Amino acid sequence: MxxxxxxxxxxxxxxxxxxxxxxxxxxxxxxxxRFRNKVFIMMLVFSLLCACCExxxxxxxxxxxxxxxVLLILDILExxxxxxxxxxPVLFCYYIIRANGSHRHMNRLLNVVFFAPGFLSELMxxxxxxHHKMYYHDADMALHGGICMTAAYxxxxxxxxxGAVNLIxxxxxxxxxxxxxxxLFFPVSLTGMSLQLMYNYTKCEIxxxxxxMLGIMLTMENEDERMDMACGVYNRNELRxxxxxxxxxxxxxxxxxxxxxNYDILMRLSGTSGVDPIMSAVAACLVKEYNWYxxxxxxxxxxxxxxxxxxxxxxxxxxxxxxxxxxGVYVEGIDTPVAIRMMxxxxxxxxxxxxxxxxxxxxxxxxxEGRGIICGEKLxxxxxxxxxxxAMDRGLKNGGFSIYYQSVHKIGDLDICGIKALVxxxxxxxxxxxxxEFIPQAERTGQIRQIGDFVLGEVCGFIKNGGLKxxxxxxxxxxxxxxxxxxxxxxxxxxxxxxxxxxxxxxxxFEITKPVNKDDFEILERFMKMLKTRGFGxxxxxxxxxxxxxxxxxxxxxxxxxxxxxxxWEAVKSESGRVVLExxxxxxxxxxxxxxxxxxxxxxxxDMLKALEVDYLQGYYFSKPMPADKVEEMTAKR
Numbered sequence: 001m002x003x004x005x006x007x008x009x010x011x012x013x014x015x016x017x018x019x020x021x022x023x024x025x026x027x028x029x030x031x032x033x034r035f036r037n038k039v040f041i042m043m044l045v046f047s048l049l050c051a052c053c054e055x056x057x058x059x060x061x062x063x064x065x066x067x068x069x070v071l072l073i074l075d076i077l078e079x080x081x082x083x084x085x086x087x088x089p090v091l092f093c094y095y096i097i098r099a100n101g102s103h104r105h106m107n108r109l110l111n112v113v114f115f116a117p118g119f120l121s122e123l124m125x126x127x128x129x130x131h132h133k134m135y136y137h138d139a140d141m142a143l144h145g146g147i148c149m150t151a152a153y154x155x156x157x158x159x160x161x162x163g164a165v166n167l168i169x170x171x172x173x174x175x176x177x178x179x180x181x182x183x184l185f186f187p188v189s190l191t192g193m194s195l196q197l198m199y200n201y202t203k204c205e206i207x208x209x210x211x212x213m214l215g216i217m218l219t220m221e222n223e224d225e226r227m228d229m230a231c232g233v234y235n236r237n238e239l240r241x242x243x244x245x246x247x248x249x250x251x252x253x254x255x256x257x258x259x260x261x262n263y264d265i266l267m268r269l270s271g272t273s274g275v276d277p278i279m280s281a282v283a284a285c286l287v288k289e290y291n292w293y294x295x296x297x298x299x300x301x302x303x304x305x306x307x308x309x310x311x312x313x314x315x316x317x318x319x320x321x322x323x324x325x326x327x328g329v330y331v332e333g334i335d336t337p338v339a340i341r342m343m344x345x346x347x348x349x350x351x352x353x354x355x356x357x358x359x360x361x362x363x364x365x366x367x368x369e370g371r372g373i374i375c376g377e378k379l380x381x382x383x384x385x386x387x388x389x390x391a392m393d394r395g396l397k398n399g400g401f402s403i404y405y406q407s408v409h410k411i412g413d414l415d416i417c418g419i420k421a422l423v424x425x426x427x428x429x430x431x432x433x434x435x436x437e438f439i440p441q442a443e444r445t446g447q448i449r450q451i452g453d454f455v456l457g458e459v460c461g462f463i464k465n466g467g468l469k470x471x472x473x474x475x476x477x478x479x480x481x482x483x484x485x486x487x488x489x490x491x492x493x494x495x496x497x498x499x500x501x502x503x504x505x506x507x508x509x510f511e512i513t514k515p516v517n518k519d520d521f522e523i524l525e526r527f528m529k530m531l532k533t534r535g536f537g538x539x540x541x542x543x544x545x546x547x548x549x550x551x552x553x554x555x556x557x558x559x560x561x562x563x564x565x566x567x568x569w570e571a572v573k574s575e576s577g578r579v580v581l582e583x584x585x586x587x588x589x590x591x592x593x594x595x596x597x598x599x600x601x602x603x604x605x606x607d608m609l610k611a612l613e614v615d616y617l618q619g620y621y622f623s624k625p626m627p628a629d630k631v632e633e634m635t636a637k638r
Contacts, residue, residue, distance in 0.1 A: 012055045015210040019048040022210075022217050036098035040221060043091045044213055046084040051206045053081035061141055074137050075129075082125040082134060082152075088209060089156035090118035092189075093163035096182075099220055100170035101242070104251045104308070117155045124148040153193060160189055170245065174220075181219040185212045228297040230276040231283035239296040239304060243354045246306075247347070254314040255345045256305040256321065257298070257360040258282070262339035279303075281329040282338065289324070290317070298361040311346060318344045318373055341365055344375040356383055364440065388441045391427040396450050400426050403458045404625035407635075408477065408596065409617045411610055416635055418475035418509070419468075420618060421459050422625045423451065435479075443483040452484050453497065459508065460501035467628055468507065471635045477539060480510040486523055491530040505535035511562065512540060521555045528557060539596065543567075543584065553591060560616070561588050565599025572605060585612050 023044045026037075056077045060070055094114070097103045106114065128134035133146040164186045171179045192208020226238040234242075246253055260282065279301065286295050286303060298304040307314055321342065328337045343360050345351050351360075359382040395401045401423055408418040425433040442448040459476050468474055484490055498505055510531070512524070528538050539560040540552060553561060563584060570577030588595050597609050600619030609617060623634060 009055060009058045011204050011207040012051055012058065015051045015207045016048065016055065018210040018214055019044055019051060022213050023048065026217060026221065036095055037221070039091055039095045039098060040213075040216060043088055043095065043216075046088055046091070047206065047209050047213060049084045050081050050088070051210070053077045053084075054206060057081075070141055071137050071139075074141060074143075078135055078137070078143065079125070079128070082128070083122070086121040086125055086152050086156070087118065089159040090115065090121075092212075093159040093166070095216070095220075096163040096167050100167065100174055101245050101251070102166060102170050102249065104246070105249055117158065121152040121155050124152060156193065157190065160186060170249075174241070178219045181215065185215040188212055188215075228283075231280050231297050233283050233287065233295040233297050233303070235296065236298055239298055239306075240354060240358070242294065242296075242306065243357055247352075247354065250348075251308070252349075253306055253308045253347055254311065255343075255347055255351075255357060255360065256307070256314065256318045257302060257343040257345075258286075258305075258321065258325070259302040259341045259343075259361060259365070260338060261301075261341055261365070262337075278329075278338075282325075285324070285329055286321075290321070298358075302361040304361060314344065318342060322373055342373045343379065344373050345379055350376065350379050351382065355386060359383075359386060362444075364444065385441050387430060388433070388438050389445050389447070391425065391430050391433065392438055392442055392445075392447050392451070394427060395425045396447070396454070400428075401451065401454055402426065403455060403462075403628070405476075405628055405631045406618060406625040407623045407631065408473075408475070409622055411614055411617060414606075414617070414622075416471060416473050416622075417616065418473050418477060419471065419631060420477040420511075420625075421455060421479070423455050423479075424625075439481065443481055448481050448483050449487070449490075452481065455479070456494065456497055456508075457501075460498055460503045462628055463503045463507055464501050467632070470632050474507055475509055475537075476507060477509045477511050479541075480512050482512060482520065482524065485512070485527045486520075491527050494531060494536075495534055505531075506537070509537040509539050509560070512538060521552065525556055532557065543588070553588065553593070558593060560594040560596050562596045562598055562618075563588075563614075565619075568597055568599050568605060568609075571608065578608075582612060585614060589613075 023041070026041060026044065057074055060073045060077070124134050128148070134148040134152070135143060135145050137143055164183065167179060167182060188208050189212050192205040195204050226234055228235040260278070279297065282303065283295070283297065286305070290305065294306045296304045296306070307317070309317070325338055325340050345360065347357060351357050363382050363385050404422045404424055405419040406422060407416045408420055409415060410417045423435050425438055427433060439448070442451055456478060459478055463476065468476065498508065532538065537559045538557070539562055540556070540558040541562050542564045543553070543561045567577070567581050567584060571581035585595055594616070595614040596616040596618060597614045598618045600606060600609070600617045600621045602621060606617065606621065
């Protein structure tokens with residue numbers, strides 16, 4: 001008898017074990033913060049109750065001998081079983097709709113239409129004691145389904161098909177592997193339902209449902225690959241998936257971005273080897289106070305919060321966050337000050353596509369304007385940087401870049417001794433762009449190498465065609481971004497490019513802006529050494545614009561140091577400025593470096609620089625940047 005019972009209940013026992021394990025695991029790992037997680041737990045509980053009711057019916061059949069009493073208990077258990085059973089396909093379909101975000105397009109009417117068939121099935125179950133069209137038990141304790149049960153199964157199949165279609169339609173909102181895995185479980189559910197409908201004694205439907213619940217847990221509910229494990233919030237990949245879906249559905253939402261700007265200082269203060277402890281503390285603060293919103297770690301040092309609240313609520317929330325982080329955060333028990341820049345945007349409205357949104361964390365920060373949150377019109381700099389990137393692409397493809405030259409003069413007789421090569425970009429949409437605007441963007445996007453190759457190629461072509469001889473000088477000063485120097489093969493690339501033109505390397509002087517830190521000095525020192533052995537010269541640009549410049553003078557073998565124009569202009573205005581200029585020149589000379597002063601605009605400045613014995617001059621007093629042919633005309637007239 002026990003053997004017969006176990007044989008008849010094998011599927012039910014297996015289903016109960018699977019559902020219990022899935023439910024316990026889901027509760028232990030606490031995957032219940034979102035509404036869709038709660039829907040999944042409801043499905044698990046209802047499925048488990050259905051399995052228990054079915055198991056109870058089998059126990060009653062094998063243990064109670066009195067027929068009337070058996071039929072009453074069977075009817076009661078079937079009543080509860082059917083009550084929970086008809087809700088499972090409704091919740092299953094709704095779970096998928098919540099998982100891919102398409103529920104945001106469901107207005108009140110669509111919600112009524114969606115839940116109406118499920119409500120009808122439930123109504124048929126609840127009224128079954130009156131009409132017995134849903135189910136009934138005969139004298140042999142066998143269960144028989146009526147026309148209402150057939151209708152309920154048809155409704156269940158419709159919900160499952162709607163769920164599958166919705167999953168396929170909105171597949172871009174979920175990782176592809178998850179979509180494919182989920183689709184495998186639809187035929188499992190349909191097969192279980194079909195077999196149960198045709199052969200009621202098999203009891204395989206609830207087992208098929210348990211397998212489906214297990215599949216959902218392993219695919220949709222498993223958030224390990226969606227999470228940033230260090231901070232316990234969603235990661236960048238999940239952010240892009242979510243953004244792609246809500247933008248495709250044309251759903252309006254708001255974004256709040258928090259960017260940590262002093263993480264390098266905080267690492268030193270906290271004694272940590274990376275930013276994760278700091279960012280974990282920030283994330284913990286966000287989750288604790290704003291856990292009902294979607295929080296993402298959008299980059300190493302930034303977070304993004306997405307919300308469908310009203311503009312007024314988002315503004316209030318972001319201001320609250322801003323004030324909160326002014327207080328600092330606790331990192332390993334230490335009260336740590338954090339410097340943040342916050343941005344707030346309406347999507348669509350302020351920004352309209354994924355790349356624009358991602359620029360909130362990847363793009364440049366605007367110039368510091370004091371306290372406050374960057375929003376509204378101030379966000380236009382983001383789309384401007386995107387426009388610059390596209391303009392540079394067009395310029396590289398369509399010949400929009402050109403080279404201008406500005407003369408460099410000796411201090412004694414003011415004769416021209418060299419020219420500075422400056423790149424310009426003329427774009428059909430943005431007009432003429434200066435390097436100060438597009439070069440920083442090129443350094444961030446990696447386009448700087450292509451632009452650098454163009455400039456160096458044009459300069460080499462100019463030298464090879466006798467341009468320097470016609471002007472009457474022997475040196476071209478070419479800007480070189482430190483980002484280019486960081487590439488291990490770039491020194492050899494430069495040598496190969498110059499040699500391909502047959503140009504004497506001693507005619508080229510590379511101007512390098514200040515490195516960032518000591519580690520950069522080592523990279524730059526190797527780069528400079530390799531090129532200097534071939535005859536190239538090096539000039540340090542913008543001396544005086546920061547302490548790193550002063551340190552670089554002691555560490556790196558520059559031939560010439562260019563004094564920043566701000567020092568020269570301040571020296572004309574004030575005595576303290578003149579003291580800074582005089583001492584800067586004295587120090588550079590004692591280090592046996594030549595000096596070039598830029599920003600020369602009048603004869604008084606020239607007289608002062610002559611008295612201080614600088615070596616070279618550059619500025620609008622002599623010429624503005626101009627095309628090569630104009631430089632040749634100017635020098636011919638002079």
